[in-house]
Amino acid sequence: MGERSNVRIVDSADVADAAQIGAGSSVWHLAQVREDAVLGENCVIGRGAYIGTGVSLGDNCKVQNYALVYEPAVLEDGVFIGPAVVLTNDTYPRAINPDGTQKSASDWDAVGVTIKRGAAIGARSVCVAPVTIGAWALIAAGSVVTKDVPDHALMVGVPAKQIGWVGKTGHRLVEVDGVWECPDTQERFVETDGSLAAIA
Secondary structure (H helix, E strand, C coil): CCCECCCEECCCCEECCCCEECCCCEECCCCEECCCCEECCCCEECCCCEECCCCEECCCCEECCCCEECCCCEECCCCEECCCCEECCCCCCCCECCCCCECCHHHCCCCCEEECCCCEECCCCEECCCEEECCCCEECCCCEECCCECCCEEEECCCCEEEEEECCCCCECEEECCEEECCCCCCEEEEECCEEEECC
16 A cells, blocks of 8 residues: 555545555545555645546645546646646547557557646646646646746647746736846746746
């Protein structure tokens, strides 16, 4: 059995014995956590959410109701997955092979979504693997992400396009005299070649 210390798993949840659930984590009604999945400390897995085989979550992640996190996804610390988000894992999805036989696990290679520290994926968004979502990025609700996303990027639409930058609190950054500033924390950044760097 995977690690189970100071965790809350409700009776209707389906958590594999081989899954590791970090201290302080909660798995709610009808959620499923598959074999060899690893949840860090203080994670919350909402009603009806799915965590695939071998998926890795860091500490303090939130996976909201009915989100689907397919293997081999990797979520770093503090990642937010909104309700009904889907992280895919099949570049060329098919139920059958060209000869009409049903595809099995050996007929395709799973590819994953990687989400860096503090990033947030809005409700009903889809991340089409393989993609990496940068640290503290914000994906607006209903977006479809098909390409890698820079740190702090604000992405919207189908397919998702960058329309700005956000700070660590999720507030949109404001540009003043060539410097990007968070109106909430006053943290300041400089943009170079499509990426942000914090000003010390």
